[in-house]
Amino acid sequence: EVQLVESGGGLVQPGGSLRLSCAASGFTFSSYSMNWVRQAPGKGLEWVSYISSSSSTIYYADSVKGRFTISRDNAKNSLYLQMNSLRAEDTAVYYCARGRVVEGYWGQGTLVTVSS
Amino acid sequence: DVVMTQSPLSLPVTLGQPASISCRSSQSLVYSDGNTYLNWFQQRPGQSPRRLIYKVSNRDSGVPDRFSGSGSGTDFTLKISRVEAEDVGVYYCMQGTHWPRTFGPGTKVDIK
Numbered sequence: 499e500v501q502l503v504e505s506g507g508g509l510v511q512p513g514g515s516l517r518l519s520c521a522a523s524g525f526t527f528s529s530y531s532m533n534w535v536r537q538a539p540g541k542g543l544e545w546v547s548y549i550s551s552s553s554s555t556i557y558y559a560d561s562v563k564g565r566f567t568i569s570r571d572n573a574k575n576s577l578y579l580q581m582n583s584l585r586a587e588d589t590a591v592y593y594c595a596r597g598r599v600v601e602g603y604w605g606q607g608t609l610v611t612v613s614s
Numbered sequence: 615d616v617v618m619t620q621s622p623l624s625l626p627v628t629l630g631q632p633a634s635i636s637c638r639s640s641q642s643l644v645y646s647d648g649n650t651y652l653n654w655f656q657q658r659p660g661q662s663p664r665r666l667i668y669k670v671s672n673r674d675s676g677v678p679d680r681f682s683g684s685g686s687g688t689d690f691t692l693k694i695s696r697v698e699a700e701d702v703g704v705y706y707c708m709q710g711t712h713w714p715r716t717f718g719p720g721t722k723v724d725i726k
Contacts, residue, residue, distance in 0.1 A: 533715070535663075543655070543663060543706055545715035557713050560615075593662060599651045599710030602665030602674050 500524040500603045502594050507608030514584050514612070520577040520594030520605055528572035531598040534579050536590035537607070545600070546592070547579065562588075584612045616641050616709050618718035626726045633694040635721045637707035642687050644711070651710035654683055654692045657720075658703040666705075667692065699725065 506518040520532070534546040547568040548557040556568055567580040577594050591607040617640040627633045643650045654667040665674050667683035670690060680695040694701055702725060707718040 542704075542720045543657075543708070543717040545708075545717065548713075548715070559714050599668070600653065600665075600708060600715060601668070604662045604664075606662055 500596070502596065502603060502605035504592060504594055504605040504608040507592065507610045509611045509613065510584055511614050512585060512612055515580070515582045516584065516610060518579040518581065518592055518608060518610070520579075522575045522577065522594075522596075525596075525603075527570075527575040530596050532570060532577045533595045533597070533600055534568060534577075535593045535595050535600070535604075536588075536610075537593070538587075538590040541590075544590075548598075549577070550598075581610070584610075586612050588612050615714055616643075616712045616716050618707055618709060618716050620705075620707060620718035620721050623719060623721055625721055625723045627694075627697045627723060628726050629699060630696050633697050633701075633723060635692045635705055635707075635723075637685075637690040637692070637718050639688045639690075639709055641712065643709050644687065650686065652683075652685070652690050653708045653710060654681075655706045655708060655717075656701075656703050657706065658700075661703075663706065694723075697723070697725075 501523045503521045531550045533548050549568045565583045569578045589612050593607045594605045596603040619638045621636045650670050652670045655663040657663045666677050671683045682693045704720040704722050706720050
């Protein structure tokens with residue numbers, strides 16, 4: 499069974515940093531591209547970042563470019579999102595999702611709250 | 615960026631009646647490989663999104679056949695043939711052809 503489990507969320511002050519993790523199981527992680535998608539409280543879905551299976555191709559939404567860094571460790575079946583210079587508008591549930599086109603496998607999400 | 619629009623944004627439906635959601639993209643979603651990467655997601659209250667439809671009209675495993683997708687180019691539709699209580703939630707279209715990936719604003723479906 500495919501499982502994606504996010505962790506690392508929490509409360510952080512504006513300007514602070516946080517690192518999210520997504521632990522994958524039930525499939526050959528190294529063969530799949532991965533994404534981060536977020537959802538602000540009561541709002542819609544926003545794609546954040548993409549990384550190819552070998553990490554050779556990476557994309558970011560303009561809203562996070564220069565502040566967030568996506569990475570992966572195929573040996574540990576893990577996906578990461580390093581978030582720096584956090585702003586109030588980054589407050590959201592962050593989901594990891596499998597696939598180049600965003601497939602049907604998503605985690606349960608981890609909540610990031612940016613507030614003083 | 616490709617802008618995805620949906621209508622209506624709110625859809626009160628009667629149980630057992632059909633429902634239809636429209637999704638339009640600001641650019642063609644036909645990819646260089648000939649495929650059209652338009653997904654539909656359902657998000658029930660308090661849950662993670664669940665993909666219902668991929669590449670315009672392909673139902674994901676386990677999705678009831680009352681859900682169907684259609685369309686081409688820039689115009690797409692999600693139809694529910696007979697709405698059931700478990701269909702309450704927000705429905706999003708998403709394009710997977712262009713970078714950045716973009717979602718529609720969502721259509722909230724609830725029961726009248």
